[in-house]
Amino acid sequence: MRADRLVATLLLMQDRGRVTAAEVARELEVSVATARRDLEALSAAGVPVYPQPGRGGGWSLVGGARTDLSGMTATEAQALFLLLGPAGADTPEAQAALRKLLAALPRPFRAEARAAAGAVVVDPAGWGDPLPERPELVAALRDAVVRGRRVRLDYAGRTRERTSRLIDPWGLVDKDGIWYLVAGTAEGRRTFRVDRIASAEVTDEEAARPAELDLSAEWDEVVEEVERRRSLVSAVVLVDARLVRVLRGQFGRHCVVLAERDGQARVQVAAPTPLMIAQHLAGWGAGLSVVESTAVRAELARIGRELVGHYCDDIEST
Template sequence: MRADRLVATLLFMQTRGRVTAAEVATELEVSVATARRDLEALSTAGIPVYPQAGRGGGWALVGGARTDLSGLTAPEAQSLFLLLGPMATALPATRSALRKLLRALPPSFRTDAEAAAGAVIVDPARWGERDAQAPAPVEELQRAVVRRRKVRFDYGRGTARTRRTVNPWGLIDKDAIWYLIAGTERGQRTFRVDRMADIEIIGETAHRPDDFDLNTAWSEVVEEVERHRATLSATVLVPDPLLAVLRHQQGRHCEVDGPIPGGRTRVRITAPSPLMIAQQLAGWGTALEVTEPESVRSELARLGAELVARYDT
């Protein structure tokens, strides 16, 4: 029998106590004959599952034995369903899996877990946009990652594309842009999914290091990218009432130095170039004051002169 059906059958028996082959068949969406063979295989394998003859019989875990495969506490179960609940609107398979997980929980956990599953909705679309959809290749790449199969694709922009063959290790969705972290002949690399074309899953087994951790790998990518984006720093004086707004806008690229007299705060804004800093701050008008470097001040003056030239009638 398949390992996933074995686990599902045991969890189902744990929640119901005694089951019939017909009930298992309905729950796991298999034939009654298949369910009966699975139950017999469990018993033959030494698991304390035995048939009970007579009216109201069926199959049961001997002596009321429990097979707690999850080991979840009540708070852990609630946390799990808070996480899974928002995903349940995505695909029918996800909704089905959520229902089965809920039924597999001990009865005392189910009410709170079910409430947690319906407590949060995640709407990734911005105001004025249609529903955000993952790029078409994402599902195909997910299959390659899970099944550990190498992937071949064209990568680049426009006509400047090269054919790549990689070991897919994991996918990341960052602000509606998908990335693939993969192993190549030159080591770990990160690819934007929207720059891939002609994706092909090939039959070769993909190698993934035993110590690879996707969270750690992505954190390192983010740190490296942010390091490159923060090559220039500008000192800016911000009125205290506007400080929170500026920090929210600039994120990690706004570092507070401290308050100064006059109800203002000195901060440092970072970006790759003077023009990029000036473009980000120009919309604030005279509310902010850039004290240094002169290159950013010059860019602000140039932008201001261009706006005056265009709109001064």
């Protein structure tokens, strides 16, 4: 897991003072390219790690070798835990590494470092097309989460009607390129799409945050509620096993491999309506077969007839 590697890389640098990517790769049993990416990620996140080019160069910690993290500033500690937090949520081993690293920080930095580690969740399964770039407000909202400050939002919901509300930010979720803010409000937990936030003013008021809040668990509940409301329907398709990853790119978490044999995969896909499933599958042509769901097969047939009727005259005239 990447969180384990990043922590191990940092501790290795503290022990030796200066390392090369090749040394890190050898110690952690990864490729040199992976080790170099990890070192660059630490540096880009604001951790005091920098490269020294030339003969005898390598990567060093500002201030030289140290046996603990007492030399880190509050900003550097937050940067490190913001980087490690999403990566560390996957396994108990990664979480244990983060706890050990947290214990090594100076006591005044621990609260905000702990908040930074839980400030962002990454959910790779999309609900729609990802945004071309990250909304500018993400950094300010993330800072409010880490510092524990209330935020006044001007928000345009699905109806596009703007409302103003004072919220307690709990954390941010990157769902396949679309960012969401999970927050406490006077009406309970609410979720806001960041790209629909017209403005956000971080106040000096201390935010209320539930004790032992687990942002990943909160987000799982949000996803379950949303998908229950969407009343998903499913279909089973047969496809070349090598192309399952493409199908998963279209359906995200709603793509489940049921069986695989002789190079063919039997896959269940789901969406809110049969038409939405058919729209995703129509572009495959005869590249896959829908073997279960009469409704989806009917929608595919209708789309096919519609396309033939629309383009047939053009084809015959050429």
